[in-house]
Amino acid sequence: MSDSQNNLDKLRHTLAHLLARATLEHYPEAKPTLGPPVDDGFYYDIDCGDTEFSEDELDKIEGTMKEFLDDWELFRSYDVTADEAREFFADNEYKLELIDDIAEAGDDITLYYSGPKADAPEKADLLESDDTIFRSGFVDLCRGGHVDTPNKDISADSFTLDTVAGAYWRGDEDNQMLTRIYGLAFATEDDLDEFVVNRKKAKKRDHRTLGQELDLFTFSDNVGPGLPMLLPNGEIIRNELETYLNNIKEKHDYQFVNIPHIAKRKLYEKSGHMGKYDAMMPTFTDDSNTEYVMKAMNCPHHFEIYNSRQKSYRDLPLRIAENTTVYRNEKSGELHGLTRVINLMQDDAHHFIRPDQINDEIQMILDIMENVYGTLGFGDYEIQISVRDADSDQKYFGDDKIWKRAESILVDAVNERDIPYEKVPGEAAFYGPKIDVMVSDALGRQWQLTTVQLDFVQPDNFDMTYTGEDGEDHQVVVIHAAILGSFERFMGVLIEHTGGDFPLWLSPTQVALLPVGDDHEAVTDDIAKNLESAGIRTVIYGPDESVGKRIRNVHENKVPLFGVVGDDEVDADEITVESRRDDIDDITTEIDGVAERIQELIDNTDN
Ligand SMILES: [Zn+2]
Ligand SMILES: [Zn+2]
Structure with missing residues (x-):
């Protein structure tokens, strides 16, 4: 503290x-x-x-x-x-x-x-x-x-x-x-x-309310509490985030894998998670009496992937990434919307590196983190270095020397970036200290999102090695890293941060078209087809309601852009795309060029 x-x-x-x-x-x-x-x-x-x-x-x-x-x-x-x-x-x-x-x-x-x-x-x-x-x-x-x-x-x-x-x-x-x-x-x-002021604002932005109003996600008693289901609008956002993040990771030579969501109980006994974590949920015992559990973390699976082939020093850094769901047996009283759930899809990654690569690797992850949060419109962040609780080292694996070394590496890495940090005892993972990034939202609330964990202990547990230049086996170093943390929790934070006014590239619906009367529907359909084939998410609000009422709907549904199509537009072969937001300018363009102009707006991630 x-x-x-x-x-x-x-x-x-x-x-x-x-x-x-x-x-x-x-x-x-x-x-x-x-x-x-x-x-x-x-x-x-x-x-x-x-x-x-x-x-x-x-x-x-x-x-x-x-x-x-x-x-x-x-x-x-x-x-x-x-x-x-x-x-x-x-x-x-x-x-x-x-x-x-x-x-x-x-x-x-x-x-x-x-x-x-x-x-x-x-x-x-x-x-x-x-x-x-x-x-x-x-x-x-x-x-x-x-x-x-x-x-x-x-x-x-x-x-x-x-x-x-x-x-x-x-x-x-x-x-x-x-x-x-x-x-x-x-x-x-x-x-x-x-x-008090922020609490009032937060109430209006409560992601549980907005999630319902904007058709982002739902819960069902029959499915169970803490198990959100994303609706099409929510899945658009999650999917856009995933694509965005995967593209960045591909540029940084991450390799994507895919693992099953259960494993033998024994796997987690080997990793030490079993017993340290109450989160594990049993699934079944097979006919040979082997117990299986839902995965509450992905590390051991990824370690087994690492161990599936002998690695050489030339293979490192090896970056294994996967967006995959873990399941945690959370207390029902602590479940909360999307921010505290049982199923979490993590943007997980494990970095297998040589000891001389640790600092570069951490700097790379922090660069990615700054880039991602900048793009997503989060400004400030603070760094917490989570270390052991000196009084209770029996909670932690690994000897004192290893912990001290790991901690000083993290401190040096953060110092290199000239970012102030706070050391917090008792918050380390049981296998190593970590850098936790606390991101501030629009209301000044801090959320712990990105985490970078340095691990010298699991490589020993899992006997993970590489063949060095000297032909000998050496123990690999593992970094566990997640940028968003989990998609569910991050979406909860993003909804409250934006109040539902998502960046244009993430908006479930990007453009609404409003034909003034029946006569304008055919032209509107053509424009909509044009936009959709360019990948722009478009809806038509038909003329069975007044234009005024439909513009109110645009606001209520937080659709960022809208265009009215009437006689003037058809006669002049021109359309004005109005922005509901101050930070995006209206555009007037000939109808044929509208997709291109809107795409420019979307591609500018500042919007
Ligand atoms: Zn007292
Ligand atoms: Zn891990």
Whole structure:
């Protein structure tokens, strides 16, 4: 976690304490349970008994939070025994349950007071009291992780209470239903305002809504959640993206392969994925009792392809690419539109290289990445170097020396490009560190898309070698790379980034033709045929509706270009193709030349 994220978490966690305290001011009988920081803010789950709690209450509670924040000068911690903690929280069955869990895990138990310095109790006084409240101060069971000086470190304008929802205690529907109060919190008021504005915009651009409105994809209960099906419009986009990417890869000497979507369970035991990943899904056991699973990654198949023939140093770099679907047993609660799905078609590639080729290969992949995201209209990106978590190296394969070497190679490669990066522990793949590229969308949200993983471990697992110039066998180095990540997720991001106004070359329909009346249909049909034979995706909106209504449809369906065909056009043998977008100029041309002019627009990927 970065420093700024860490500070934000502390701030949000602090505000959760303040929220609990402020809620108790208005509902003294309420029982606070748990209140963690989350993305964008914090929440607290509170048992409000029979009290009906509505969003109208939030203003009141927020006002109290801001009032109390002024006096909150510090946090003070108290180490207590399990029994002391139990006695202190005797009336709160939720805290008692948490105390039992902490005690059972053998962890230390701490209470935290937060509030005015003058009211901070000594431990003996605290334990004697049977209340968690000391004037505006508050005592909670907590592991720590707060800001030091709440009234100085938190601006009252940088947070707000947001929504109220029901939540079962510990997410179990057999348990008591609690009131969950969500707050938004950021480092500054500007950050908060920006978030609120962007959230409104994001709602309008939600890819699940736009996906339906623009007929891009659908879900079916019978097929299952998390299993999107692309409709013709969506498949046009996916297919265009795939062709575009494949063309680039062909220019860089990638070779395309095709693998089955299942493999013996044993393959993933060999790679180490089995056991490290819960994502594997069994498919069947054959008549010889061999177990097969759906592939959740493609690496082991591609390794077997590498090993199918002995390679020489002259064969390297060998770049194997494939756009192929993997299947991941995601938790149903985490599925989300196209961005979190069970089936992901990855634009996967494995680079088999000699040690002296590592840096050039990484630079090439990053060049491709910059080119692709530039073309697709994404501006900014940041780089994260995901490394091991020093505390838990048993999660990772390979010895320390190899990891340190791999990490320093990635750092050098990124430094060579003069791109700032952030090192994030704990995010590495189990076989090696990786460069993760976080791409910013039009609303400033970051998406982790491109990934480049350096792997010295699997070549050992799979005994992947090449014959060197010296005639000896040497271990190959593997780079795993995906530019888009997965087509599904990337399309979800692209829909939200563009708000459905796709680049012209990706638009499912590129031109709509509107014959004014029946008399103009024949000419319009001719123009449409002409455009379609040039590969331009064209629709005709027929004269059974008014021209005004049809132009509204053009806008609703986000068709980038349209042309009206009436008497004037037929008489002058000329058509004006209007652009619905500011960044593309209208064109007027003789009817015969229209396909060529539109093709020019499409070929310019800036459009
Ligand atoms: Zn705390
Ligand atoms: Zn891989």
